[in-house]
Amino acid sequence: SYVLTQPPSVSVAPGKTARITCGGDDIGSESVHWYQHKAGQAPVLVIHYDSDRPSGIPERFSGSNSGNTATLVISRVEAGDEADYYCQVWHSGSDHVVFGGGSKLTVL
Amino acid sequence: QARLVQSGAEVKKPGASVKVSCKASGFTFTSYDINWVRQATGQGLEWMGWMNPNSGKTGYAQKFQGRVTMTADTSINTAYLEVSNLRSEDTAVFYCARAGSGFHTGYSDSWGQGTRVIVSS
Numbered sequence: 001s002y003v004l005t006q007p008p009s010v011s012v013a014p015g016k017t018a019r020i021t022c023g024g025d026d027i028g029s030e031s032v033h034w035y036q037h038k039a040g041q042a043p044v045l046v047i048h049y050d051s052d053r054p055s056g057i058p059e060r061f062s063g064s065n066s067g068n069t070a071t072l073v074i075s076r077v078e079a080g081d082e083a084d085y086y087c088q089v090w091h092s093g094s095d096h097v098v099f100g101g102g103s104k105l106t107v108l
Numbered sequence: 109q110a111r112l113v114q115s116g117a118e119v120k121k122p123g124a125s126v127k128v129s130c131k132a133s134g135f136t137f138t139s140y141d142i143n144w145v146r147q148a149t150g151q152g153l154e155w156m157g158w159m160n161p162n163s164g165k166t167g168y169a170q171k172f173q174g175r176v177t178m179t180a181d182t183s184i185n186t187a188y189l190e191v192s193n194l195r196s197e198d199t200a201v202f203y204c205a206r207a208g209s210g211f212h213t214g215y216s217d218s219w220g221q222g223t224r225v226i227v228s229s
Binding site for chain 1: 155203
């Protein structure tokens with residue numbers, strides 16, 4: 001089965017830049033989507049197809065994907081960005097949707 | 109805009125079954141696959157499977173095959189997830205989510221509010 005590996009936690013000071021990685025075998029050849037999930041709420045799509053932002057998502061959110069690593073970048077981090085972030089791909093080999101284990105973003 | 113509203117919390121005994129509903133509005137229900145995702149206590153998001161409300165076609169994660177059934181009633185724009193033979197490890201929040209591109213092979217752009225299922229004797 002296809003495995004996506006994320007760091008369990010990422011910490012950043014307000015106003016700084018957070019980078020959350022998602023590792024997978026040749027993930028650069030897959031389309032990666034990112035979700036923000038706050039406790040008690042439904043997940044929210046923040047990036048789709050590696051780097052596209054859905055309407056309503058601030059420009060501070062961006063993404064990239066190459067080689068074995070996809071990255072979600074949050075610029076000028078705010079307290080309200082504190083949440084769990086998940087990467088997701090569809091793995092054609094198994095016809096399965098796969099989520100990374102999630103990364104907890106803490107704003108110091 | 110697209111909206112998914114799920115049924116309320118459930119408490120079940122081990123070995124029982126649970127059926128969660130997900131009512132869609134604001135979009136053409138039969139044009140989008142519906143994914144089901146769960147979050148067990150203290151765990152991350154876990155994909156359970158997908159279904160196409162128009163064709164009834166489904167695809168289940170290997171882990172859940174044989175224990176999960178996904179269906180839909182297009183007359184009332186509602187998708188259902190049934191999980192049988194519940195065990196304590198199934199205590200979780202279950203989410204339905206619309207496949208934004210129409211197909212389960214992409215992203216999920218609209219999510220239900222979640223249904224908490226507690227399995228306890």
